[in-house]
Amino acid sequence: MTAPEARTRTDLLSLPPEEAEATLARHFATRDQPSYRTEQAVRWLYEGDAAGFGEMTNLPLAERAALEDAFVPPALPVARVDRSRDGTAKHLWRLHDNELIESVLIPAGRRLTLCISSQAGCAMACTFCATGWAGYRRQLTAGEITAQYRGARAWARSEGYPDISNIVFMGMGEPLVNRKAVIPALGILNHGFGVGARRITVSTVGIVPGILEMAEMPEQYRLAVSLHAPNHELRQTLIPVERKYPLPELMEALRAFERAGGKRITFEYVMIDQVNDHPELAEELARQVGEFNALVNLIPYNPIPGREWVSSSPPRLRAFAARLEEMGINVSVREPRGRDIAAACGQLRADAVEGRTAPVGV
Ligand code: SF4
Numbered sequence: 238m239t240a241p242e243a244r245t246r247t248d249l250l251s252l253p254p255e256e257a258e259a260t261l262a263r264h265f266a267t268r269d270q271p272s273y274r275t276e277q278a279v280r281w282l283y284e285g286d287a288a289g290f291g292e293m294t295n296l297p298l299a300e301r302a303a304l305e306d307a308f309v310p311p312a313l314p315v316a317r318v319d320r321s322r323d324g325t326a327k328h329l330w331r332l333h334d335n336e337l338i339e340s341v342l343i344p345a346g347r348r349l350t351l352c353i354s355s356q357a358g359c360a361m362a363c364t365f366c367a368t369g370w371a372g373y374r375r376q377l378t379a380g381e382i383t384a385q386y387r388g389a390r391a392w393a394r395s396e397g398y399p400d401i402s403n404i405v406f407m408g409m410g411e412p413l414v415n416r417k418a419v420i421p422a423l424g425i426l427n428h429g430f431g432v433g434a435r436r437i438t439v440s441t442v443g444i445v446p447g448i449l450e451m452a453e454m455p456e457q458y459r460l461a462v463s464l465h466a467p468n469h470e471l472r473q474t475l476i477p478v479e480r481k482y483p484l485p486e487l488m489e490a491l492r493a494f495e496r497a498g499g500k501r502i503t504f505e506y507v508m509i510d511q512v513n514d515h516p517e518l519a520e521e522l523a524r525q526v527g528e529f530n531a532l533v534n535l536i537p538y539n540p541i542p543g544r545e546w547v548s549s550s551p552p553r554l555r556a557f558a559a560r561l562e563e564m565g566i567n568v569s570v571r572e573p574r575g576r577d578i579a580a581a582c583g584q585l586r587a588d589a590v591e592g593r594t595a596p597v598g599v
Pocket of ligand 1: 359360361362363366367368369370408409410411442
């Protein structure tokens with residue numbers, strides 16, 4: 238069943254900020270309200286934490302009710318929130334059609350990274366990922382993406398966390414197969430909510446047309462690429478989309494992204510014992526990414542039900558990292574975060590390293 242808001246009400250959080258403002262201005266004009274009402278509502282939308290229009294306390298009651306009639310509430314209901322001993326916090330949000338999606342807040346020193354979802358489920362079927370195994374449900378709208386930020390920000394403020402410093406699209410879903418919503422959401426987060434473009438990272442398994450579209454964008458959004466293997470044969474066993482966009486094509490797209498200027502690339506590499514952690518693969522990986530001004534994030538594998546794989550042992554992980562470094566590659570090794578609350582979408586969400594932008598990527 239489709240909820241009423243999907244049929245009749247406008248979702249302001251799905252609109253570019255100037256369009257949301259113009260929509261609100263028209264709404265108040267038809268109700269003979271002074272123009273400052275628009276400014277009041279816009280502030281609530283992007284700066285405030287009100288979960289509904291009824292909480293916008295400097296608006297008259299009748300105006301709050303009229304806003305409720307006309308627009309989708311600017312907050313997703315929280316189905317559940319779990320907080321890890323290390324401060325990592327996972328929100329489960331309920332969408333209007335009862336789909337559930339997750340976002341994760343990951344504190345690290347004075348930084349607070351928010352990992353958000355771009356789809357309910359995922360169709361990419363990466364063999365190491367719990368979300369991939371669970372399958373695809375539907376695309377999120379731009380409003381459902383930006384509402385995760387707005388809701389997580391409100392919760393973080395109420396719990397005394399620092400401001401959200403970074404956003405990573407590393408939750409459920411492959412963002413670059415939902416560009417219709419993700420590209421507008423980037424603009425809303427950047428221009429509406431004021432999150433700097435360089436503080437927003439889109440993580441992809443390597444959707445070439447999406448990477449090329451991001452290369453064309455004037456904003457310097459960051460890109461993280463889930464590599465996980467340095468050659469076609471091995472990579473296609475981990476990431477089926479490698480068959481559609483094989484490594485040479487992916488690397489060509491990344492060259493275009495880098496040529497577009499100032500756009501740093503991060504390569505994510507999940508370390509699975511005896512699968513992709515052999516020393517010769519480190520050398521192959523170094524040759525593959527050496528041409529880029531990039532960082533390789535090595536991520537200990539987070540076991541998922543139904544797979545016997547385990548994470549590379551610390552000595553194997555260290556040896557792999559050392560070989561990369563010897564070959565001139567910038568490397569970081571991530572610390573797992575939030576494991577006691579299962580804050581990992583397969584491998585996605587819960588790892589972060591102090592001083593780095595990103596937790597774990599798709
Ligand atoms: S790793 Fe990312 S792209 Fe792959 S199945 Fe999981 S959520 Fe989808």
